[in-house]
Amino acid sequence: MHELPSRDRIDRFFLITGLWVVLHVSAFTTGKAYSAPAVALWTLATTISYAFLYLLPALIPGYLLYGWLKRRQATRAGAAALACLLVGLTGAVQVLLFADRTIYGMYGFHINGFVVDLVFSPGGIASLGASRSTELTAALIVVALLALQAASYYWATRRVAEHRPPRVLPRARWVLLAVLVLTVGERLAYGFSAAVNYQPILFASERYPFYLPMTFRRLAARLGINTASETVEGIHIKPSGLSYPLVPLQVEAPARPLNIVWLVAESLRFDLLEPHLMPNLWEFSGQALRLEHHYSGGNATQMGIFSMFYGLYGNYWFPLIKAGRSPLLMDVLQQQNYQFSLHTSQSFTYPPFDKTVFLKMKPGDMHALSGGPQPWERDRQNIDDILRFIDARDPGRPFMTYMFFEGTHANYTFPDDSVIARPYLEDFNYLSADFAGQMEPIKNRYLNAAHHVDRQIGRVIAHLREKGLLETTIVIVLGDHGEEFMERSNRWGHAAEFNRYQTSTPGVLWVPGEKPRVISGITSHLDIPATVMPLLGVRNPPGDYSQGYDLLKPDFHRDYAVAADWHRIAYIGEKFKIAFPINATGVIRQEVLDDDDRPVSDPDRAKDEIRPAMVEIMNNLTRFSRPKG
Template sequence: LVYILPAIALSYLAWRLFYRRWPRLFWMLAVLLFGVSYLLIFADGRLYGLFGFHINSFVINLVTTPGGIDSLGSSGEAELVFVAIAVVLLLAPALLLLPAHWLVRHHPRSRIGFSRKLILLLVLLAVGERLAYGISRLEYYQPVLKVADAFPLYNRVRFKSLAMKLGYENKRPRSVSAGMAKGDLNYPLKPLEVVLPQKPMNMVWLVAESLRWDMLTPQIMPNTWKFAGRSLKLDQHMSGGNGTRQGLFSLMYGLYGAYWNAFLGANRGPVLLDVLKDQGYQFYMTTSASFTYPEFDRTLFAAIDAKDLHHADMSLKPWQRDIDNAGAVNRFITERDKSKPFMSFFFFESTHARYDFPDSSAIASPYLKDVNYALMSRESLKKDVGEFKNRYINASHHVDLQIGRILDTLEEQGLLENTIVVITGDHGEEFMEKGHWGHNAGFHEEQIHVPMVLHIPGRAPEEIPWLTSHMNIIPTLMPLLGGEESCGGLCRKRPRIHTCFPDLTPCRLSPEISRHRRNRWTCLMPPKAR
């Protein structure tokens, strides 16, 4: 009743305004209002049942932003089922009018008494339900409190003040809340001091949608695995979020993902690209999704000219887009102006649900042949999750084949000796390990643990077993591009200098600059400098 109150109120207003003059128009409007209400309730129920969250700003943004719906990769069959369900739900109010019309015609005197009884019953149920929740909150009775989370826009009744006056002790444990500072964006906090390197390094970023850490194996991603053997392989690497926006924001800015909205509103790109633009870098940014969804053109690449942002051909399947874009990146690398350094960024889409790949990339079977979102639920996924994950494995293998093509080109061009390469995922992907599918539902390892292969020219290969995150990457790379050194971890001894790779090992605070221990230079910065 609560969720169809807007339809009731608007229908009543329309009845008062023009029912006598245009009765048919009124009934059409009423049917439409209630049909849309049913459709939204149904959609919210399916969304919550599958992902564990309701229609929210993220979902609204997905629907309203160009490229959002396309990013879902829904099949034609699923779209037909969605349309059929929508038609049924929109027509349902018209079918309900038939018994209502019969009741009015055959029992005209009883309708008022029946309505009053129904309203009284609903009021009693509503009040009783609110009392049940309020008492459960005082008792901290979890079953009722958890069930309340299943209802969108649920009005939580609290009796805290009244209970205190009556001498009742609230059994809820104390909690600590932290508010976020408000104000204008102040980024960076101070101007960067950059010294132009004698030989600037190129940069290649290869980021795959929803790529979780356990896909990086010799069987699933052989090209990336082989390349990791000659690079830094960060085994316990976490994304800065469980969604694309926050994950890539933390990767490219070195800041917490919660700042995304502030930077989006300010159209502010990362300082990394400010530095590269000042040094005359060439850019080639491409995605197999869209730069408008998520809004990369207004955040990550806000400072990049539109001509350097290469959108995907959305008429192709995701796996075809990845193949075409890998070829385009290779052409840019071979045909670029060799007198200037370059940066290329490539966002793969094959590993996004519904996990797309050609038959030639299938290495895991059996796999789910089609993904029908309209009929999918967490219950149905339990029996199909193995085949569903096999689709994901095959898509990851397909992405690795394209990564291999780009790495081969860098090798053939002799560029690996002077090119920083970053291979990672924006976030992970869960397959019911913690009760959910996909991402954006929780901060479990499956949703935030991603592979990270970091190739730094001149840096010896190493497997890093300790915890790292996307926010460590920019502080690690900026000193190599002429930025200020912020020593916080592993350093390598060179003649007369120490090159810092921040945040790759724990740093001990000490007034010393550095000291030698177990054949490694561990940077120990004074507290003020750190």
């Protein structure tokens, strides 16, 4: 390329790219988007106008650089720089749209703060557990999309023989005018739909990344249009401080403090606690407290681990990490001179538990094995190290050890001797797997991985028993959250819904001197600190530092559990599970499910039935984030 292309050829490149992006964006829509003429017209207008919007990060710098180079009569180097910029930026748009579509198809949400945090936090990408074939496929897709843009640029800017008739292409100003008309029409149609609660368009808007809702209810009312009531109830909170705990703790350290062994498995859902799947944990649960309807404080690792250590709703993550506040439970353990050995087969930096749960821990007490061997191998190595720590500890001081198993995280890894479910998918490629058609062999991988995790749990329990430590050690076994295999929401994994499959985990609690029993009612991760703190000599009632209840109290009863993600809070009761957005803008579809995780026929009636609980939840959302006094 020896000279700068003409402006017409740059326009042609962006027009071609715009058509590719329109095709890409149209893949976000479904057949329902064309079920009625009005919805079909809105979908067409939105697809085209948002394709232009998504291209703006390439259009603006591209034209600015072109104008700058044109004024300076750029040579070959300038033309090459322009080509690289345009292909790179437009290729990045295509890659991001593909990534967003993949995320939305799997989990039901677009690229958001959670995804950005995952990408830029140390250990975030590794936590996905993608197989080598998935990584290779992703790399090939990125290369293919960049190659597509390079080919488009070459075709649009190539020299054309003089004898060939010029192609008639729309001028850039006419394309811009058409996009503007479609944008205004789409905005007006959405605003009208919001005013009259026309749900086909409102819910279709959820499928577009970064959709910007616009409503004009007041204007519609003035024009005499019958407006509908808001269809989505949300909760708006404004934390104004931090009051954690509400009052200072009163602690009388026990003369013989109990040791603590805390075992957490990634994505370990409730129905894995069966004799044929997890025989060691099943047998141990018969000697301990077995929590049959136990719920995580979230549908992802961040909120799940946070809630079991702090005993607070997941939304408190944000003010507590901002304030740099460790959980009171860990503070008390440090004050009582516990020895620590904290292990994970992933990372302490994603989610950033090194800045929350384990904020005050010594680096030498934190052992993360990530990368290298497969997760099941790292799990086994961590258990080897924990058993060595137990044997080498100072017997004159209590100890606390924590383990996070990664083997049950997708893509679910296990050794050959842990295979109990066949057939299983040999190569689980996230990008090429037929999830609908291969869900059973994918789930069989998960069952095999859980069986291996159970073996490692069994090793710990057997070692404690062999060393005579069970009678002086609290043992806690939980999942951070659940895992769904398209049983209810037609989605695989977690972090998308609040049904039982994604939020409920096994719960086994061994406390020396407690009689074995089954708690068949609802329990929560939030109850763990409220149960352990009194055993450490904390005299305050749990309400001073937690939103949980003491599981060891004879009158223990919980009417409902609460789970959270980045933008929602969910009520989980015996009859209903209802999720509400927090500080949300625009239309966000609510989950209103029955006890079998099926959509209810009358959502408004369900919400009316739980209104007292919702008032309580709203108060609790800011209970520990208000100024003292």
